[in-house]
Amino acid sequence: MPRASHRLGWHALVYVYWGVRILRGVDATPEVRRRAEAAAQWLTDLARASPSIAAVTHGVIRGLVATQLLALGRRQTAGRRYRPWSVWTFRAAPTQRGI
DSSP, rough: OHHHHHHHHHHHHHHHHHHHHHTTOOOOHHHHHHHHHHHHHHHHHHHHHHHHOOOOOOOOHHHOOOOOOOTOOEEEEOOOOOOTTOOOOOOOOOTTOOO
């Protein structure tokens, strides 16, 4: 079993690796970005028909969809931590209904 110091070291390396990729804009391919945009629009459309919806996603796509939801005028009211089984909550702007 790896020692805690080794796990911490790997955690730091992965954190820096993904942070640099995000800052450089190479954390996702153009196709993945298009899918995130489509998913955010789909969630927004679903939210017009239902006051509460849920989506289960993986880390990278979760961040991309969240960014798109914000671009579509949603407000994030909770979350934005990349922990397993974390919950991110979005609400519609005051003049919108949904997410």
